[in-house]
Amino acid sequence: MKPKEIKLIIDSKLEDVALVGREVNKLCSAAGCPLLEASDVELCVVEAVTNSIEHAYKLKAGHKVEVAFAIYSDELIVGVCDTGEPMDPKLLEEKGPSSFLFDPDNLESIPEGGRGLAIIKEIMDSVNYTSKEGKNCFTMKKKLGA
């Protein structure tokens, strides 16, 4: 089956991230994803785009973030690309389920941030980050109906 593909480009502004998120959610739903699965995919895309804006572009508007979305009968693939400062790939290796471990009786030990990549890794089946010739791409894959 040919995939359904769409590419969305937004300016690097946090207030525009929802535009991409909502669209991805709609595309997933139209392809038959259950509500919670479509919401999960939306969340991962929002986290990845927000990372590009906050970390690659340091919250400066006027840069592009590209989201390429492809949905097959059994899998979806989303790529989020920017041309900002590359992410340290070690960060992606370090984040995982242990990022959600904390002592609930010691609120001060619970970090405010640092959950985004861990959430993506929990929800998606695979993630990959590349940085080549000034373009950084974060690719996420998820089996559908699993």
Added chain:
Amino acid sequence: MEIVQEQVNGVDVLRLEGRLDASSSKEIKDRISDLAKNKRVNLVVDMAGINFIDSSGLGSLVASLRSANKLGGDIRIASLQDQVRAIFELTRLHRIFEIFDDSLTAAKSF
């Protein structure tokens, strides 16, 4: 995101509407911080109108809970939509927030 503030059973309730994400997370943090300055640290955050939360939104609630807790207060959560509840559970933050089905029950729990 919209924030409507009201009193229920003598407790401040913040009703949120929209998306709690990186572009709106500071609003809720600032609102709770302003209340804390007036020693109003027992709060209910009613999220019936929130259909999306991301890690920044969760982070703002964690930071607010820590601030309230330091001043002897608490932040209780009410009315989570299924997809939002799922994110609280995925990140295990349901272990630090008391979560109620509605804001009246949450307000009465203080």
